[in-house]
Amino acid sequence: xxxxxxxxxxxxxxxxxxxxxxxxxxxxxxxxxxxxxxxxxxxxxxxxxxxxxxxxxxxxxxxxxxxxxxxxxxxxxxxxxxxxxxxxxxxxxxxxxxxxxxxxxxxxxxxxxxxxxxxxxxxxxxxxxxxxxxxxxxxxxxxxxxxxxxxxxxxxxxxxxx
Amino acid sequence: xxxxxxxxxxxxxxxxxxxxxxxxxxxxxxxxxxxxxxxxxxxxxxxxxxxxxxxxxxxxxxxxxxxxxxxxxxxxxxxxxxxxxxxxxxxxxxxxxxxxxxxxxxxxxxxxxxxxxxxxxxxxxxxxxxxxxxxxxxxxxxxxxxxxxxxxxxxxxxxxxxxxxxxxxxxxxxx
Numbered sequence: 001x002x003x004x005x006x007x008x009x010x011x012x013x014x015x016x017x018x019x020x021x022x023x024x025x026x027x028x029x030x031x032x033x034x035x036x037x038x039x040x041x042x043x044x045x046x047x048x049x050x051x052x053x054x055x056x057x058x059x060x061x062x063x064x065x066x067x068x069x070x071x072x073x074x075x076x077x078x079x080x081x082x083x084x085x086x087x088x089x090x091x092x093x094x095x096x097x098x099x100x101x102x103x104x105x106x107x108x109x110x111x112x113x114x115x116x117x118x119x120x121x122x123x124x125x126x127x128x129x130x131x132x133x134x135x136x137x138x139x140x141x142x143x144x145x146x147x148x149x150x151x152x153x154x155x156x157x158x159x160x161x162x
Numbered sequence: 163x164x165x166x167x168x169x170x171x172x173x174x175x176x177x178x179x180x181x182x183x184x185x186x187x188x189x190x191x192x193x194x195x196x197x198x199x200x201x202x203x204x205x206x207x208x209x210x211x212x213x214x215x216x217x218x219x220x221x222x223x224x225x226x227x228x229x230x231x232x233x234x235x236x237x238x239x240x241x242x243x244x245x246x247x248x249x250x251x252x253x254x255x256x257x258x259x260x261x262x263x264x265x266x267x268x269x270x271x272x273x274x275x276x277x278x279x280x281x282x283x284x285x286x287x288x289x290x291x292x293x294x295x296x297x298x299x300x301x302x303x304x305x306x307x308x309x310x311x312x313x314x315x316x317x318x319x320x321x322x323x324x325x326x327x328x329x330x331x332x333x334x335x336x337x
Binding site for chain 1: 192196200203205212213215216217221224227231290293294295296297299300301303304305306309311312316318319321322325326329
């Protein structure tokens with residue numbers, strides 16, 4: 001048991017169980033904040049931070065191995081770049097369709113107000129920003145927590161944390 | 163009533179900041195900073211700005227986790243440095259000058275709750291019909307002022323590139 005705990009890393013069994021129950025709910029709540037950003041308080045940035053918090057929760061509770069299976073560094077960087085490019089693509093699409101950078105080119109009617117699909121490009125922008133913020137903040141936390149600075153001779157050196 | 167509550171919270175925030183600055187223990191310093199952030203989010207809620215209050219709360223939690231995980235797990239726990247006299251005196255003088263200018267500026271500010279920004283009124287009255295977004299804050303940041311949001315996204319992107327480049331696992335000369 002003791003050896004197994006050492007290999008798997010992370011925190012105690014209580015924390016792992018509670019995290020297992022809660023992580024899905026927090027993820028759904030983050031998606032809700034993102035998707036309903038044009039109707040209720042919230043939006044891409046706040047929802048993206050909540051989604052990033054899910055990954056950080058998993059990493060703190062279960063250790064590095066499990067999070068590397070869900071979100072390896074390459075995949076995180078890919079999602080981050082994808083979100084940024086999608087946001088820029090919406091801006092360029094506005095320029096292409098109607099000649100104005102960031103033009104909201106999807107028409108909105110009074111009938112669609114207060115529905116989920118209202119707001120035209122705002123929903124797409126929210127999702128793009130959420131992807132970007134989620135992967136970005138998680139990667140910042142990840143790279144900060146796996147490296148540590150040690151003094152070697154008179155030089156500071158970055159090493160991988162054990 | 164609202165102003166009294168905000169003033170109370172502001173005094174608490176100043177106290178929390180002083181505790182964070184003066185505390186010798188790094189962990190209690192970080193926790194005091196977190197308390198200041200949560201009080202700020204309560205102020206945003208009192209001022210009827212739930213959007214920014216949500217962002218403040220979640221960012222505060224995240225930075226608190228990052229600060230505790232990253233700074234506390236390093237070997238520096240207790241700060242023992244004392245302040246030099248000259249920088250301290252200079253700080254006091256600069257703070258006094260700033261306070262005098264700020265007092266003059268605050269006297270000339272419009273009354274609490276009255277807007278001077280003319281552009282806000284078209285946003286409020288036409289926001290829903292222009293953009294179809296029921297949340298006016300979202301319609302401003304992602305439609306009227308989407309250019310600003312693009313700039314902010316670029317700032318986050320650049321920060322991440324810097325963090326990954328500096329903190330990458332493989333040292334350069336090992337390759």
